[in-house]
Amino acid sequence: MDVAIQQLLVGLSLGSIYALIALGYSLVFSTMRVVNFAQGHLVMLSSLIVVTLWVDKGWPVGLAILTSTVIVAVVALLLERAVSLQKAAAASPLVWIITTLGAAIVIENVAAIIFGKDPKPFPHLVPGPLVRIGGAAVTRDSLLAIVVALALMGAIDLFLKRSIWGKAVMATAYSPWVPRLMGVPVGRVIAISFALSGAIAGVTGALMGPVFKDASSNLGLQLGLLGFIAVVIGGMGSTVGALVGGLSLGVLQTVLRGQLPPGAGTAAIFLALIVLLVLRPSGLFGRDWGRQATGSEGLA
Amino acid sequence: MRTTALTKAIVVIGIGVVAAIPFMGVNQFWIFFITVSIVQAILLASLNVTLGYAGLISLGHNALYAIGGYATAYFTVSVGLPVGLGIILGLAFGALAGIALALTTLRARAVYFGIITLAFLFLTFETVSKWEVLGGFRGFPNIPGLSVGGASFGRNEYFWFALGVFVLSMGALQQLSSSSLGRSFVAIRENEAAAASLGISPFRTKMLNLAVSGGLAGLAGALFAHLSGGIFPEAASFTNALRLFVAIVVGGTGTFAGPLVGVAVVATVDRFTVNWTTAQPIIFSGMLLGSLALMRAGLVGSVLMSRARRLFLRIPDLETGGESEPLSVVANTKVRNRRDLLTVTGLDKRFDGVHALVDVDLTVREGTIHGLIGPNGSGKTTLVNCVTGFLSHDGGRIAFDGIQIRHPRPHTMARAGLVRIFQHPEPFGRLLVIQNVLMGLHLRADRNLLRCMLPLPRRRRRESALLTQALSVLSRVGMAHHALSPVGGLPYGEQRLLEIARAVACRPRLLILDEPATGLTAVELVRLAQLLRDLRASGVTILLIEHNMEFVMELVDRVTVLERGQCIARGAPERIQRDPLVIEAYLGERIPA
Numbered sequence: 015m016d017v018a019i020q021q022l023l024v025g026l027s028l029g030s031i032y033a034l035i036a037l038g039y040s041l042v043f044s045t046m047r048v049v050n051f052a053q054g055h056l057v058m059l060s061s062l063i064v065v066t067l068w069v070d071k072g073w074p075v076g077l078a079i080l081t082s083t084v085i086v087a088v089v090a091l092l093l094e095r096a097v098s099l100q101k102a103a104a105a106s107p108l109v110w111i112i113t114t115l116g117a118a119i120v121i122e123n124v125a126a127i128i129f130g131k132d133p134k135p136f137p138h139l140v141p142g143p144l145v146r147i148g149g150a151a152v153t154r155d156s157l158l159a160i161v162v163a164l165a166l167m168g169a170i171d172l173f174l175k176r177s178i179w180g181k182a183v184m185a186t187a188y189s190p191w192v193p194r195l196m197g198v199p200v201g202r203v204i205a206i207s208f209a210l211s212g213a214i215a216g217v218t219g220a221l222m223g224p225v226f227k228d229a230s231s232n233l234g235l236q237l238g239l240l241g242f243i244a245v246v247i248g249g250m251g252s253t254v255g256a257l258v259g260g261l262s263l264g265v266l267q268t269v270l271r272g273q274l275p276p277g278a279g280t281a282a283i284f285l286a287l288i289v290l291l292v293l294r295p296s297g298l299f300g301r302d303w304g305r306q307a308t309g310s311e312g313l314a
Numbered sequence: 315m316r317t318t319a320l321t322k323a324i325v326v327i328g329i330g331v332v333a334a335i336p337f338m339g340v341n342q343f344w345i346f347f348i349t350v351s352i353v354q355a356i357l358l359a360s361l362n363v364t365l366g367y368a369g370l371i372s373l374g375h376n377a378l379y380a381i382g383g384y385a386t387a388y389f390t391v392s393v394g395l396p397v398g399l400g401i402i403l404g405l406a407f408g409a410l411a412g413i414a415l416a417l418t419t420l421r422a423r424a425v426y427f428g429i430i431t432l433a434f435l436f437l438t439f440e441t442v443s444k445w446e447v448l449g450g451f452r453g454f455p456n457i458p459g460l461s462v463g464g465a466s467f468g469r470n471e472y473f474w475f476a477l478g479v480f481v482l483s484m485g486a487l488q489q490l491s492s493s494s495l496g497r498s499f500v501a502i503r504e505n506e507a508a509a510a511s512l513g514i515s516p517f518r519t520k521m522l523n524l525a526v527s528g529g530l531a532g533l534a535g536a537l538f539a540h541l542s543g544g545i546f547p548e549a550a551s552f553t554n555a556l557r558l559f560v561a562i563v564v565g566g567t568g569t570f571a572g573p574l575v576g577v578a579v580v581a582t583v584d585r586f587t588v589n590w591t592t593a594q595p596i597i598f599s600g601m602l603l604g605s606l607a608l609m610r611a612g613l614v615g616s617v618l619m620s621r622a623r624r625l626f627l628r629i630p631d632l633e634t635g636g637e638s639e640p641l642s643v644v645a646n647t648k649v650r651n652r653r654d655l656l657t658v659t660g661l662d663k664r665f666d667g668v669h670a671l672v673d674v675d676l677t678v679r680e681g682t683i684h685g686l687i688g689p690n691g692s693g694k695t696t697l698v699n700c701v702t703g704f705l706s707h708d709g710g711r712i713a714f715d716g717i718q719i720r721h722p723r724p725h726t727m728a729r730a731g732l733v734r735i736f737q738h739p740e741p742f743g744r745l746l747v748i749q750n751v752l753m754g755l756h757l758r759a760d761r762n763l764l765r766c767m768l769p770l771p772r773r774r775r776r777e778s779a780l781l782t783q784a785l786s787v788l789s790r791v792g793m794a795h796h797a798l799s800p801v802g803g804l805p806y807g808e809q810r811l812l813e814i815a816r817a818v819a820c821r822p823r824l825l826i827l828d829e830p831a832t833g834l835t836a837v838e839l840v841r842l843a844q845l846l847r848d849l850r851a852s853g854v855t856i857l858l859i860e861h862n863m864e865f866v867m868e869l870v871d872r873v874t875v876l877e878r879g880q881c882i883a884r885g886a887p888e889r890i891q892r893d894p895l896v897i898e899a900y901l902g903e904r905i906p907a
Contacts, residue, residue: 049425100606107425108371109606112559115373116599119556123596131592235552239436242429281444284437291430292421 016149021268023147027156027225029264030163031057034218035241036248036256037167038211044187044251045200045207048097048110052118054238056212059121060086060219061229062129065136075139083216090212093117094205118234125231133230136223155224162221164257166214171253183207187251239283240267246290329481336470346541349473351581352480353538358561358573359487360530365562367496368523369503370419371428374435375531375558380550382408382532383539384442387454390540392447397460401536408532412524419520435555443547453546457539476537483530486767490526492777493766494759499523501753504742507704511736512820513728513757522763553595557584560598564605655680655715655824655855656701656732662709663693663700663879670696672879674710678824683846683856685866685887688876689899694859695737697876698826702727702734715823729757731823735830737859739809741801747812748797751784754819758783784819791815791845807838814845818854825849826857831865843869867891875899 035053042050060082067078096117100109140154174180182203185193194200222237223229240263248259267283274282336345361375385407386400395403418430443451460467460475467475490496498519501509506516539545548554557580565576583601587594656678663671671693678684686694699705701712703722712719714730727733742750759780760766765773788794791811801809810830817825827846831839839862846856846869860866866873866887873890875883877899883890890896 049429096603103606106369107428108365111371111373111425111428112563112602112606115556115559116602119595119599120603123592123599126592239433278444281437281440284433284440287433288418288430288437291426291433292418 019148020150022265023150023152023156025265025268026261027159028268029261030159031218031222031225032240032244032263033257033260034163034166034214035237036244036260037170037253038214039241039245040251040256041207041211045183045204048114051111051114051238052093052121053211053215054236054241055118055121055234056086056090056215057219057222057237058231058234059089059125060216061136061223062125062134062231064220065134065223065229066129069137079217079220082219083213086216086219087209087212090208091205094208098204122231122234129231131231133228136227136229138224139220153224159221159225162217166217167253167257174253179206239287243283243287243290246287333474333477336473342469345469345473349476349541351577352476353534353541354581355574355577356480356483357531357534358558358577359484360527360534361558361562362573363487363527363530364523367491367499367503368520370520370523371424372431373428374431374555376554377435377438377550378408378411378528378531379535380438380442381411382535383545383549384448384454385532386536387457387539387545388448390458391456397458397540401533401540404536405529405533408535409525409529412528413521416521416524420517435550435552439547439550442550451547453544455544457543457545459543460540472541476541479537489769490767494756494761495522495763495766497752498756501742504744505740508740508742509753510724511728511734512754512816513725515725556595556598560602563602652679652681654678657713658701658710660710661697661700661707663696663705663707670879671700674876674881676874678855678857680855681850681853682871683850683858683869685870685873686857686859686876687866687873692876693879694876695828698734698828698859702732702826728820733817733820733822734826735813735817735828737828739813741809741812743802745801747793747799747801748784748788750801750812751787751816751819752780754816755780755783757820787815787819792841807834810834818849822854824855824857828859829861831860831862839865
């Protein structure tokens with residue numbers, strides 16, 4: 015029983031990271047119909063910036079996180095410009111796939127040049143003894159990750175449903191053309207969704223550090239893929255889906271970690287992704303974007 | 315093609331010059347380097363088949379390459395099979411892996427397929443780098459080179475061998491691309507629904523495409539393994555996938571020379587930045603993003619260009635098409651006695667809460683024009699979609715030509731002789747008019763993979779016979795003069811006529827037209843009516859959905875009326891026009907006088 019609670023809590027903290035990455039994917043996908051393959055890399059970038067400013071340069075932790083969030087949001091905006099320009103030029107999904115993948119590789123390698131290739135140990139954000147819940151003991155950072163993730167997702171959900179810009183995002187998610195007719199500046203809405211997903215990645219980077227113990231330039235791909243699996247479980251374009259997908263993936267991964275032979279874990283993730291995409295391409299909560307996205311749009 | 319002789323001469327001379335490289339005093343390192351590039355060019359051509367021809371987004375094609383390499387490594391080193399057999403097994407394993415990937419396209423489309431291929435790449439990388447049988451992360455060394463009759467191949471001999479394989483496989487691809495199968499790849503890329511409506515099975519086409527392309531990639535991997543004497547997990551790395559993207563984007567998929575140029579550029583950049591490992595991926599990404607941006611300005615011929623010439627369909631040479639004697643486009647069978655061709659009984663269809671079709675009966679007699687009318691939203695198109703297999707139905711029975719069809723699928727219905735035309739034009743939009751009609755002749759063409767890849771003497775004749783047929787169908791709708799026009803530029807009415815021509819080329823027994831008269835000019839309407847009468851006279855049965863009552867009532871032999879998913883009347887047009895229920899459905903209730 016204690017073990018179960020322990021695993022549940024560890025899984026939930028891991029899962030909140032995935033949920034936040036999934037939310038980042040979801041926001042961008044719903045307004046632009048683009049899977050930002052650099053989402054995990056943005057999170058990785060943020061964790062490196064935070065640890066460098068905070069530990070190496072001695073900045074206050076809050077300021078380090080804020081700075082990192084702003085930087086990553088700006089990087090996301092730049093990426094949005096690139097993707098928008100390419101998308102305007104050609105209808106083929108290949109164009110944005112290549113653009114975001116290329117950006118991911120650039121981010122990874124530029125980060126490796128600036129911050130070095132070696133992993134940087136990430137200290138506790140909230141130091142102090144382990145928190146005991148039932149028979150389980152977890153770090154304060156784990157609880158922080160869960161709480162912040164929940165709060166952030168709640169805030170984003172409120173923003174989407176209550177504020178005028180949030181409603182514009184939802185409208186754009188519904189159709190890229192109709193809101194234009196209603197006077198919604200769709201281009202700006204897309205930029206906002208990108209910047210927002212960048213800011214989320216910025217915060218996620220700080221939360222991820224203590225949960226993963228290290229910040230490293232080669233974590234981007236892994237984070238991105240796990241976040242994407244969370245999206246596939248929960249479904250694209252749904253805040254609740256991102257949350258459920260992320261948390262259940264985190265718990266599942268923690269439970270399975272002990273069961274699989276060492277080394278098979280990563281392969282199992284990729285296999286799971288393939289199987290999931292084949293069985294339920296639209297996720298548990300999502301709309302069937304896959305069908306919509308195909309239409310007659312080929313390699314235009 | 316007018317330039318065929320010249321092109322052939324250039325190709326032959328080019329191959330000759332390349333084959334003579336070892337005699338030019340080039341040192342062994344460069345021979346090796348060029349051989350590797352040739353192998354990479356085969357891999358890139360394989361990606362071109364999938365990405366370029368069929369428009370399937372494959373992001374991890376080098377996984378298939380690695381699988382081919384590891385297969386031959388395992389079978390030649392661990393099992394002890396001869397190298398030649400190992401290479402063939404490499405090809406076979408590549409093809410099998412391609413088929414496995416194709417299975418996922420049953421559910422996952424477009425971007426999702428891309429992500430699956432990416433996950434497949436990572437899965438392959440993880441497997442080969444963790445599995446000790448395949449050497450784990452250290453890779454698989456000591457793979458034997460090729461030898462014939464005890465004499466083992468040196469670098470020069472292997473170079474010639476690889477060049478030979480390259481030339482043969484490119485020749486086969488060239489043949490394939492101009493065959494009916496090559497056309498079907500393009501058809502599913504341009505418009506899957508339209509392709510299926512003409513009898514082209516999207517799934518089987520993708521399967522075939524990925525088998526061919528997987529085989530080629532596996533072959534390249536096997537060639538590389540025996541060339542370098544080792545195969546390593548890096549073969550399936552994402553960095554290598556990136557290199558492929560760069561090559562295909564820089565070179566462009568449209569032209570035959572594109573992949574070659576791409577490989578040359580990537581190999582050169584690779585060579586000069588080999589000691590600069592961190593910066594190399596940035597340089598490659600930069601090239602990728604840069605050439606994507608530049609292509610917009612049209613500097614590099616590319617994936618994104620939409621000229622017909624670049625879409626892999628040869629522009630047919632109409633002059634060699636022979637005399638286009640008006641070939642009568644008669645249906646598969648003569649009309650014997652007027653029996654029921656299509657019988658729908660008790661059809662039911664629900665969309666969540668909406669009961670779109672309620673217990674609908676429809677009987678279409680052979681040799682007639684049957685009208686299907688009803689107000690907007692009455693379920694006409696849904697009925698057609700269910701009958702042609704574009705939607706699944708929830709209850710009821712569909713029988714075509716007396717045969718019960720439990721699960722209609724678009725392409726099988728087309729094969730059976732039931733061809734539909736969509737409510738909105740669904741042309742293969744970036745192709746020429748004649749190429750569109752050729753797609754309709756898919757079922758009449760040779761679809762044997764082997765024969766499609768070989769330059770058989772019969773082929774020319776068969777292809778020109780197909781062209782003649784296509785032209786005669788076109789002239790039948792009065793569009794022969796537009797044969798070489800791009801479809802995209804045609805006015806709406808002519809696009810509709812073209813779709814009818816395309817469907818007629820399929821030689822349907824039952825042709826279903828969904829509101830063909832919408833948007834036609836008065837002149838075009840007359841042409842359409844005449845065409846439908848002609849078709850009926852030549853034995854084609856027609857089910858006509860239409861709102862233009864004047865048009866329908868003049869043409870049809872019988873009418874079925876749908877309202878709110880229910881069949882409210884059926885019978886001769888004169889009777890239907892007087893039917894109070896029908897009048898009420900269209901105009902509302904009569905105010906009591």
